[in-house]
Amino acid sequence: MKYIIAIIRPHKLEDVKRELDIEEVHLMTVSEVVGCGRQKGVTRVYRGVKEVDNLMKKIKLEIAVNEAFVEKTIAAITRGARENETGDGKIFVIDLQECVRISSGERGGAAIG
Amino acid sequence: MKYIIAIIRPHKLEDVKRELDIEEVHLMTVSEVVGCGRQKGVTRVYRGVKEVDNLMKKIKLEIAVNEAFVEKTIAAITRGARENETGDGKIFVIDLQECVRISSGERGGAAIG
Amino acid sequence: MKYIIAIIRPHKLEDVKRELDIEEVHLMTVSEVVGCGRQKGVTRVYRGVKEVDNLMKKIKLEIAVNEAFVEKTIAAITRGARENETGDGKIFVIDLQECVRISSGERGGAAIG
Amino acid sequence: MNAGDTAWVLASTALVLLMTPGLAFFYGGLVRKKNVLSVLMQCFFLICLISLQWVLFGYSLAFGPTRGGVIGGLDWAGLRGVGAAPFADYAGTIPHQLFMAFQMMFAIITPALMIGAFAERIRFSGFMVLMILWSTLIYDPLAHWVWGNGGWLKNLGTLDFAGGTVVPVKAGVAALVVAVLIGKREGIRSPRSPHNLPFCVLGAGLLWFGWFGFNAGSALAANGSAVGAFVTTNTAAAAAGLAWMVLDWWFNEIPTMLGVVTGLVAGLVAITPAAGFVSPLSAIAIGTGAGAICFYMVTKVKAALGYDDALDVFGVHGVGGVFGALATGLFAEKSIGGADGLFFGNPRQFLIQLLATGVTIVFTAAGTYILFNLVDLLVGIRVDVKEETMGLDLSQHHESGYTLVD
Amino acid sequence: MNAGDTAWVLASTALVLLMTPGLAFFYGGLVRKKNVLSVLMQCFFLICLISLQWVLFGYSLAFGPTRGGVIGGLDWAGLRGVGAAPFADYAGTIPHQLFMAFQMMFAIITPALMIGAFAERIRFSGFMVLMILWSTLIYDPLAHWVWGNGGWLKNLGTLDFAGGTVVPVKAGVAALVVAVLIGKREGIRSPRSPHNLPFCVLGAGLLWFGWFGFNAGSALAANGSAVGAFVTTNTAAAAAGLAWMVLDWWFNEIPTMLGVVTGLVAGLVAITPAAGFVSPLSAIAIGTGAGAICFYMVTKVKAALGYDDALDVFGVHGVGGVFGALATGLFAEKSIGGADGLFFGNPRQFLIQLLATGVTIVFTAAGTYILFNLVDLLVGIRVDVKEETMGLDLSQHHESGYTLVD
Amino acid sequence: MNAGDTAWVLASTALVLLMTPGLAFFYGGLVRKKNVLSVLMQCFFLICLISLQWVLFGYSLAFGPTRGGVIGGLDWAGLRGVGAAPFADYAGTIPHQLFMAFQMMFAIITPALMIGAFAERIRFSGFMVLMILWSTLIYDPLAHWVWGNGGWLKNLGTLDFAGGTVVPVKAGVAALVVAVLIGKREGIRSPRSPHNLPFCVLGAGLLWFGWFGFNAGSALAANGSAVGAFVTTNTAAAAAGLAWMVLDWWFNEIPTMLGVVTGLVAGLVAITPAAGFVSPLSAIAIGTGAGAICFYMVTKVKAALGYDDALDVFGVHGVGGVFGALATGLFAEKSIGGADGLFFGNPRQFLIQLLATGVTIVFTAAGTYILFNLVDLLVGIRVDVKEETMGLDLSQHHESGYTLVD
Numbered sequence A, B, C: 001m002k003y004i005i006a007i008i009r010p011h012k013l014e015d016v017k018r019e020l021d022i023e024e025v026h027l028m029t030v031s032e033v034v035g036c037g038r039q040k041g042v043t044r045v046y047r048g049v050k051e052v053d054n055l056m057k058k059i060k061l062e063i064a065v066n067e068a069f070v071e072k073t074i075a076a077i078t079r080g081a082r083e084n085e086t087g088d089g090k091i092f093v094i095d096l097q098e099c100v101r102i103s104s105g106e107r108g109g110a111a112i113g
Numbered sequence D, E, F: 001m002n003a004g005d006t007a008w009v010l011a012s013t014a015l016v017l018l019m020t021p022g023l024a025f026f027y028g029g030l031v032r033k034k035n036v037l038s039v040l041m042q043c044f045f046l047i048c049l050i051s052l053q054w055v056l057f058g059y060s061l062a063f064g065p066t067r068g069g070v071i072g073g074l075d076w077a078g079l080r081g082v083g084a085a086p087f088a089d090y091a092g093t094i095p096h097q098l099f100m101a102f103q104m105m106f107a108i109i110t111p112a113l114m115i116g117a118f119a120e121r122i123r124f125s126g127f128m129v130l131m132i133l134w135s136t137l138i139y140d141p142l143a144h145w146v147w148g149n150g151g152w153l154k155n156l157g158t159l160d161f162a163g164g165t166v167v168p169v170k171a172g173v174a175a176l177v178v179a180v181l182i183g184k185r186e187g188i189r190s191p192r193s194p195h196n197l198p199f200c201v202l203g204a205g206l207l208w209f210g211w212f213g214f215n216a217g218s219a220l221a222a223n224g225s226a227v228g229a230f231v232t233t234n235t236a237a238a239a240a241g242l243a244w245m246v247l248d249w250w251f252n253e254i255p256t257m258l259g260v261v262t263g264l265v266a267g268l269v270a271i272t273p274a275a276g277f278v279s280p281l282s283a284i285a286i287g288t289g290a291g292a293i294c295f296y297m298v299t300k301v302k303a304a305l306g307y308d309d310a311l312d313v314f315g316v317h318g319v320g321g322v323f324g325a326l327a328t329g330l331f332a333e334k335s336i337g338g339a340d341g342l343f344f345g346n347p348r349q350f351l352i353q354l355l356a357t358g359v360t361i362v363f364t365a366a367g368t369y370i371l372f373n374l375v376d377l378l379v380g381i382r383v384d385v386k387e388e389t390m391g392l393d394l395s396q397h398h399e400s401g402y403t404l405v406d
């Protein structure tokens, strides 16, 4: 099992979800983060004083999947999130040792979906 | 050492904390997320138009523990979070390689608690 | 590759970022969390009734780095975040299996920076 | 008719209307995020509902030609005969319809005050039915007794400048009854932090602003009495805010924002029946007293008794109102409002105040008890646990106050 | 000059000024977080812009000595001759300058109403130019026709108590034209949850409060007519809020907060032209009708036609305004405002209302169409996709409404 | 006594009261999340504190029978003799107590304006003591000099329509002194994004609304002078908002929301002393000048000098106020307010304005310097670093503005 963390542009969330649905990946956890990346930050003006802020608003997805789904998930996220420009985001894949469904107590691959 | 991530229902936070306290697991990091799961979403109405939103508010817990505490922690979260229904949430367990306490520089199992 | 998660005091974010910049670690993802630690909580008063709240506001950093950067990153965070007191926070290091840059499709160590 | 008086009462009526949105934010900021809309919704529903009820028959029941001092007749239903000409028995220098509109705003905010008591757990349908009945069967008769031409408490000589008996006492007592009957919130072991304290402060600011209309408008003219009520209102609110602050400091080492706004609202409540009858210095005494007594109620007595009056409607409005109604009987001065209180040599006035307050309490408590049980039986007043934990915004209104991700 | 009348119109003018910030929050709460400032900014820009335009030449164009019933001359530019003395043709008991200021607030809020239609996708520079032109070339002439001394629609005998034709109809129609021409928002497939519904409710509360100045202030005196308008305004808003609530319940099983505030705004819009001409009971009918018709427009017709009027300016203001203007021709009563409508035996009035509304619609639609294309050509009205997805706050103003981490 | 005048001044007094909550939000939105309550708290504390101080002795010190033109006697302490009868030397057509209440609101907002300067780092106890002393020892005497019957600056013939010298100049200068003495905030290297810019805009909206009471209410009657002040107030605010916007565009490529609201507040400040003395066209000049000068101060001068005036109280209120006080001596017209300024042939008036402003600056700066050091010695004015990094809400009030998880 793998734990996939993806950082994407905020307005791409719907597109990514649609692509994931196509791949039958329906479960995920979503949160708002700010990201500091290669992407040039945004200019902000505060009472006539200008400065550059390199923390950009992003969306973070966390998706636990069985091995068989890893590449499909990566591909789906990439399809949904890509604008072919710096700032599109990253996908990180971490090894997942155990997964427990709280309601049933099921464990492992059975609990993931 | 393990890094445990749990997604629970928002109103179960206090119960889970109480159960964790009993198991002597006092340290954790908490955040608000939205989750998309098997749970049927909520109906929303916007100016007379109805739609279903499948992103539900959840609480995410992150708890780093020594091996000896892993099962106790899972059990405690389960006890506190369970309503025996879809939507109760999930627990994910990831291998943790290193842990550093910033104030003292301690590392490993000693730094975790 | 490693996935580093650090929990720090909110007002230390700028200092930590400055130290990381010195080490040439520029990319990261930041979010607000609340932490429950060894640190004594804060007193709150609600209409004359006093109670202690042990959930403190913290900042969470997530930084994916190549092996060569792991210790440098830990050191930089420690330098920036340290007040030598309980509540300074923790750094967790997790093994990272894969990293994908969405815009280019690059993978692995090349995608991380 | 006097254009100056009309101008002031028009402005006052608008100010009192604004109090209910102000109250909505005062309460809305205090509840948890998942219930903020339910509180706002209940407030706005009441504005809409009572605005119609009052025009259709409520005004007539409360202020119409009396039927034996007990209730007004339906002669003025649909505002028949309530037009631009002044009705001298109520207000000789402004259009009768303006007096009606001013009173309407009071009829709106009284039940709205109760919302804090049963917040976070009431079913919206049950709430609606309860409010329709309560306004008609409890508010309107009591308003008639105290303010209506020929009302029996009015005939006794009760002093109630701007409705301190009718409005806060009634709301506070009814709130307590409902809070006890509906039961405690699920899983609330300790006070929950307000989800948005600035909203609560905004609401308090709007309430203070609007209360000038409430009290100084009750002079129904732009005259010295209005000015006097304006000054006592401001003074009592300030004194009560400071009183709470000092007590907070004393007992909890630190002054709190919520304490100051709670205190000032208690002061506004307490000065209401007294506003046009007492001196500014007496207003300091009334405000200080109100701040202190309400502090004691909310921090000590409530904890001891263990009822879950979520936002302290009883502790602040009920107790503050009773205190104010009685204080009017103590501090009133003939040279200011035409009648003396106990401290100025007229113990009889204090007894009348005691009687009026007692009658209000008993009638309201009994009536609310009956109505609650009736509505609970017919419609159900409490949401089920699922709906409660999910939050009333989603379960009762299919909406959320804020987006989490957008 | 009458001090009482002056006092009321001063207060009313301040109240109407407050409506635009109220509207800013009503709209601002509904958009996504990343666009909240753009909405507030557009509203405040209009307050500043029109305040100057009106003083410099707008008032003179709209109300100055007529040039053939079509437009005012520039005789009063820079407020030359518009001073403390009353100008009896407009208002005999208050300073002429006060009448000017009161009308200014109307000239501000009318274009502000349109903001909701093209929210989340308009370029700020294009918006600015469009608004300057629109106010001068569309608003001012139309205001002259309906309200100006010698204006041709006024001469026909059009009834428009507080500008229901000039203000909401015009804004609503122009909003529709712009919404259609500017095109749909990017990637909005279904309605987006309001990012801060309490802000929207706050805005609605301030709008209701301010609307008393709008309608009751339009009597330009503190008299029975002002009181009548005050009461019908409140009543219609309440009825429309309840009507929407009931329909929400009927079609979606549950009443919503956004529904109630949308409904009440529709009611306020619809009663505006009728406020001083109809009875409180007719106001109930008008409010209920407005709530129902706007509900139908927003939920059914809009979906069917598929234009992206982001915050339903046309559905609520345009449609509510047309309905109100026509309803005035139905429900007006001679005993209240001096003229009878169809239901009181005077079909001619209804035809006049129909004509005035029709003229407003045609002139506004055509003029807005031309101006839009002109400005789009010269400056560009729509932001590019990057700017839109980033949000207008960052792309147009280099600011964010809220901090994410601080 | 005149009911119309009384009605308007009653409404104005309520409007000015609302300005302080408005200011609280204007400032509160700009600070970081962890300090929002501390700002609101300081504002509400001042409302409560000064309301009592003024009734007890402040009014008497400022407006009581003069002791040699320097200070009022305590004859009116506790409002002895300040009743419903007008006091003709101040205002002949409204109750004396109303004049007192109107002035009270000015005494409240003046110290409240200073809060922005030392925001995010002041100890609440030190703040309290400083404010009590400052109000009594600096505000009250200065108010006496400029406005009090027999005050020496008043006798010189200083023009100050609505307190532009007393209120913003004083607050701005004192703010600068405290900001310099208290030192910079910890770890603030660059301006921090406002945590809730919509709150700031809400505050600006309420300030604009309330300022009509401040300026037009200062006519103390519902007459042409009030109307004139109303119009110049609105015009100057609009011009200043636009001026800032244009400069923002010029220097930073884009107009900002914070810029517009900052500008309009600068305009409101600058027009205050001039409101009833100048024409609307002069108001455009004053507003534009204020916007430009304050822009320059805040963006260039402040950065060059390096003091940490957290929310630009000096740059906006101090500088705007000085500019306005002097501009009054330039633009005043006899036909409007009874006195001519330099541009209308009366250079003497400009010199008087210069003197009055100079005296205000010197007296305020010196007095504030002494009081600051005194209070710092006795109570301590700055929080320690721990408390500051934790945020004042938690450290000074044991509360948080918002819940993080609920």
Ligand SMILES: Nc1ncnc2c1ncn2[C@@H]1O[C@H](COP(=O)(O)OP(=O)(O)O)[C@@H](O)[C@H]1O
Binding pocket: A007, A034, A035, A036, A037, A038, A039, A056, A058, A085, A086, A087, A088, A089, A090, C027, C028, C029, C030, C062, C063, C064, C065, C101, C102, C103, C112, C113
């Ligand atoms: N090494 C990293 N560790 C943690 N987060 C990262 C890392 N690299 C990128 N991110 C996240 O991904 C977002 C996009 O990264 P960025 O460098 O702007 O885009 P791209 O890699 O597509 O050019 C960043 O804002 C940050 O949140």
Ligand SMILES: Nc1ncnc2c1ncn2[C@@H]1O[C@H](COP(=O)(O)OP(=O)(O)O)[C@@H](O)[C@H]1O
Binding pocket: A027, A028, A029, A030, A062, A063, A064, A065, A101, A102, A103, A112, A113, B007, B034, B035, B036, B037, B038, B039, B056, B058, B085, B086, B087, B088, B089, B090
């Ligand atoms: N595979 C997964 N990856 C990431 N998050 C998940 C996954 N499965 C569940 N979750 C999280 O857990 C929450 C509860 O899941 P859900 O399927 O509704 O409940 P249950 O598994 O108890 O039936 C979801 O809202 C989501 O946040």
Ligand SMILES: Nc1ncnc2c1ncn2[C@@H]1O[C@H](COP(=O)(O)OP(=O)(O)O)[C@@H](O)[C@H]1O
Binding pocket: B027, B028, B029, B030, B062, B063, B064, B065, B101, B102, B103, B112, B113, C007, C034, C035, C036, C037, C038, C039, C056, C058, C085, C086, C087, C088, C089, C090
């Ligand atoms: N074992 C843990 N698992 C998850 N989060 C932790 C753990 N230990 C500490 N934290 C996070 O780190 C923060 C600081 O921890 P704390 O014990 O207060 O400080 P310190 O370890 O420096 O004494 C906590 O608020 C919490 O968010």
